[in-house]
Amino acid sequence: xxxxxxxxxxxxxxxxxxxxxxxxxxxxxxxxxxxxxxxxxxxxxxxxxxxxxxxxxxxxxxxxxxxxxxxxxxxxxxxxxxxxxxxxxxxxxxxxxxxxxxxxxxxxxxxxxxxxxxxxxxxxxxxxxxxxxxxxxxxxxxxxxxxxxxxxxxxxxxxxxxxxxxxxxxxxxxxxxxxxxxxxxxxxxxxxxxxxxxxxxxxxxxxxxxxxxxxxxxxxxxxxxxxxxxxxxxxxxxxxxxxxxxxxxxxxxxxxxxxxxxxxxxxxxxxxxxxxxxxxxxxxxxxxxxxxxxxxxxxxxxxx
Numbered sequence: 001x002x003x004x005x006x007x008x009x010x011x012x013x014x015x016x017x018x019x020x021x022x023x024x025x026x027x028x029x030x031x032x033x034x035x036x037x038x039x040x041x042x043x044x045x046x047x048x049x050x051x052x053x054x055x056x057x058x059x060x061x062x063x064x065x066x067x068x069x070x071x072x073x074x075x076x077x078x079x080x081x082x083x084x085x086x087x088x089x090x091x092x093x094x095x096x097x098x099x100x101x102x103x104x105x106x107x108x109x110x111x112x113x114x115x116x117x118x119x120x121x122x123x124x125x126x127x128x129x130x131x132x133x134x135x136x137x138x139x140x141x142x143x144x145x146x147x148x149x150x151x152x153x154x155x156x157x158x159x160x161x162x163x164x165x166x167x168x169x170x171x172x173x174x175x176x177x178x179x180x181x182x183x184x185x186x187x188x189x190x191x192x193x194x195x196x197x198x199x200x201x202x203x204x205x206x207x208x209x210x211x212x213x214x215x216x217x218x219x220x221x222x223x224x225x226x227x228x229x230x231x232x233x234x235x236x237x238x239x240x241x242x243x244x245x246x247x248x249x250x251x252x253x254x255x256x257x258x259x260x261x262x263x264x265x266x267x268x269x270x271x272x273x274x275x276x277x278x279x280x281x282x283x284x285x286x287x288x289x290x291x292x293x294x295x296x297x298x299x300x301x302x303x304x
Contacts, residue, residue, distance in 0.1 A: 011224040014227070056176070075178040080181065086147070086151035095254060124269055
């Protein structure tokens, strides 16, 4: 294997593993949500994830500026809202449909930030949404569709804020702050009375769910982005709705209709096309990341 190709292949494997982990975590959460509700399942995952990431990231040892701290807080709010809305939508509509509708959020970011042909992929996405929801039949649950679209809007904000946090901070510092904030958001939504309904068995299951989503996939995505260009990573993420269909069919028995499958394929095609024509210039992120690394090394030397 060529040394130049090895990082790309490793990064691709990490990104694919992250997407599979996300969808497995969501599929497993659907069963738990039947016992404690979608907001309870979201709270359980985020609460354990915050404990794990705070222990690993140790944010108290990092130097946050007012701007970077605000970014992390806003990122946590977006993450918490995205998790709650998507879990609620997955209880009403099939996982593949919910994932494809949610993907319209990052797709909108790619289309708006893109130029020329990148914006034309919005038509493919719109056709895919029509096939997924079939408004002429009234087949899809309207509230489930709205919840998935709301999750997509939060995902768009999550992407923009993650990009900003990545430019301002190094390592897991941003996650060590944003995920606890997301857990607080989930706690407010679920209510403190929920805690009394959770037994030790559910707590242990919650650890596994937190690892599946968000601890493992978020960490893998961070590592993958160090090996892949923005365009390559965006193209790979476009496969997530298709992976959601496979997981939904094999784990949850949600076999999609032909029209829904065609709609998902159109959304995936739109994501691939937009990602290939709307990549972020690499120089900006690289220069900022190098500056952050230098600051971290200087801070470590000062502690030493």
